[in-house]
Amino acid sequence: MDGMTFKCNNCGHVFDEDSLVKCYDDDGCSYSGCPYCKDYEIEEVEYCEVCGKYKADYDEENEMCEECVDNIVNKFKKIIKNSMQEYELTTLENYYAENDFIL
Ligand SMILES: [Zn+2]
């Protein structure tokens, strides 16, 4: 996708860079605002293919939003916890605290 995508934190609309409107505050200062409600509370977002939402917390490395990364990590932890003994989990935790986590 070309250009940046923004989301308005006030009305929740998603729009591209070209849609931003020039607005003026009470002091006459200009700012780029939401084309729907003219609010300035906008932030850059990216589309997450996994959950299908526009998110500001997009993780470039994993090409998905951080929430989806968390879900995967939690899923992994759940599987591990369900299939291992307590002392095995402690051993793993100690091991990974000292070594890089590589599967
Ligand atoms: Zn808005």
Ligand SMILES: [Zn+2]
């Ligand atoms: Zn996501």
